[in-house]
Amino acid sequence: MARDKYGVEHDPDCYPGTSVLINHLNLQDDAALSEAEIALTLAAAETLDFQPPPYDFTYLKTLHHHLFQAIYPWAGEIRKTDISKGRTRFCTASRIAPEGERLFRQLAKQQWLANASRGQLISDVAECFGELNMLHPFREGNGRALRLLFEHLIINVGFEVDWSPINQDEWIEANIAAVDCDYRKLAMIFDRCIGE
Secondary structure (H helix, E strand, O other): OOEOOOOOEOOOOEOOOOOOEOOOOOOOOHHHHHHHHHHHHHHHHHOOOOOOOOOOHHHHHHHHHHHHOOOOOOOOOOOOOOOEEOOEEOOOHHHHHHHHHHHHHHHHHOHHHOOOOHHHHHHHHHHHHHHHHHHOOOOOOHHHHHHHHHHHHHHHHOOOEOOOOOOHHHHHHHHHHHHOOOOHHHHHHHHHHEOO
């Protein structure tokens, strides 16, 4: 029986006998779908204007929908399947909404980090990103949606952000470390990405 890349057997979100997520483009090859995702989400991101706070869980879902609506029928919807990647098991599907709401309430109490110094911003962004990434609320595209959200968050505070210094292996390692609430590696990456 086929297993998807997140380790879910007989995945209802995938084409039968494959690990390819059902998509509007009817692409049934991982590489072709990945290529289309990159092109279409980059184009979609270009049409999205910066929005000031409030940033809430609904806003994250709206960003995901905007990025992926041309690709997936479930764009912007919380996943219904429990997933894992390697040894990392993400938030149980039934707990995504309450945990997401809790994390965004916490962010609102911090006034979306508006008064943070650069050093505090890096520390807070690393922790918040790590926590939201553990939710992994969508079947695919979590990283892209979160980076867009954090772009808005960082720009709103008055800083620039550039994702180009991120090395993919280092990024994955930093997110894995955050599973155990070790945000130092994410903070080091954000230190390079957040400008003056």
